Amino acid sequence: MxxxxxxxxxxxxxxxxxxxxxxxxxxxxxxxxxxxxxxxxxxxxxxxxxxxxxxxxxxxxxxxxxxxxxxxxxxxxxxxxxxxxxxxxxxxxxxxxxxxxxxxxxxxxxxAPAKKAAAKKPAAKKASAKATPANEADNQASQESGVEHKEQPASVALAGDFGTTLGAVENWDPSHNNVQMSLDAKQGTWKLTADLPAGQYSYKAVVNGSWDENYGAFGVNDGANHEFAHAGGPVTFHYDHTTKDVLRSEV
Known part of the structure; x- marks a missing residue:
């Protein structure tokens, strides 16, 4: 600085x-x-x-x-x-x-050394999805609730090395249905609950189905992967599009 x-x-x-x-x-x-x-x-x-x-x-x-x-x-x-x-x-x-x-x-x-881009699993880039009627309704519900939230993207996926555990064909694939997060319009955050076995995991939040916009640790665009050690059992991921960060809570 x-x-x-x-x-x-x-x-x-x-x-x-x-x-x-x-x-x-x-x-x-x-x-x-x-x-x-x-x-x-x-x-x-x-x-x-x-x-x-x-x-x-x-x-x-x-x-x-x-x-x-x-x-x-x-x-x-x-x-x-x-x-x-x-x-x-x-x-x-x-x-x-x-x-x-x-x-x-x-x-x-x-x-001064050039900043090295954080490594992530290569993935075919997918065209950004347009907002679906469901998400438009969620954004409208957020406005009507009286709680101000940043305009939400069409989709947020949790791409990581546990994708196949959730039923995806391969890990780090943000297009599979089972890694899509759900928007809580009142809270203004996206959530996904997964039952994971004990282990060490890495992941990123991928916005609108494309690696063009992805967020890693501390909400940094194209930053280092989120990493955590898990004792096993259900865990809920919370993505906030204002901070671009993902928090976790064990159920």
Whole structure:
């Protein structure tokens, strides 16, 4: 974020959190899934970003997240994880007169590694489906309920390595009926309940039947796969088209 601030870049929260996890993967304890269906580490990261906002080092807006001038100065003074954490805890700020860090040079920018696209199971791209009368009715019901929700897509599928367990011909196929999620018009979320044997699973949310629009961990478009360890039994997946994220709850 500090480097991006010189380019007036404001990444969304999902991108920031996904990048943080990519750089420093969760430990076994942090990867533990909490009752809300999210890893413990995700909750800790979210709390940490709230602390950064309270310290005045970062802002969260509709257009994205951005590091402030005070936040940039903090990166100059508090150069280790330990000193940064201590400053956040104590409320310490960079001393008056602290200069902003130097912007990255063109040479440094050229050396920056290109972001690698997250791997996913290859799948034949399917033309985006038009909204069906049923989904149009669901969207209308959402409006009439008085609860404001983002306009919903025509379909959302849960494509993953458990597709055949649900009855699909092959895994990672978003076109099979058994991996389609159902829209709860009142809640504004999509749901799918599956009875899965114990194991480690990966999946993504695929919108409108095409891999052109898919969301992985933290709701990042074409991001890393959602992954979770399951003890076995029914589990309900909840997709929110506002956050583009998928949460889980065990039935």
């Amino acid at each position: 500090a480097a991006g601030s010189w380019l007036d870049e404001k990444p969304n929260g999902g991108v920031v959190l996904a990048e943080a996890v990519a750089r420093v993967p969760f430990t076994k304890e942090e990867a533990e899934i909490l009752s809300g269906g999210i890893p413990r580490g995700h909750k800790n990261l979210t709390k940490a970003t709230a602390d950064l906002v309270r310290a005045g080092w970062m802002t969260k807006g509709r257009s994205g997240w951005e590091i402030t001038e005070e936040g940039l100065k903090a990166t100059v003074v508090f150069t280790t994880v330990e000193t940064l954490a201590e400053a956040l805890s104590s409320g310490a700020q960079a001393p008056a007169g602290t200069a902003l860090p130097e912007p990255p040079t063109a040479k440094q920018a050229a050396k």
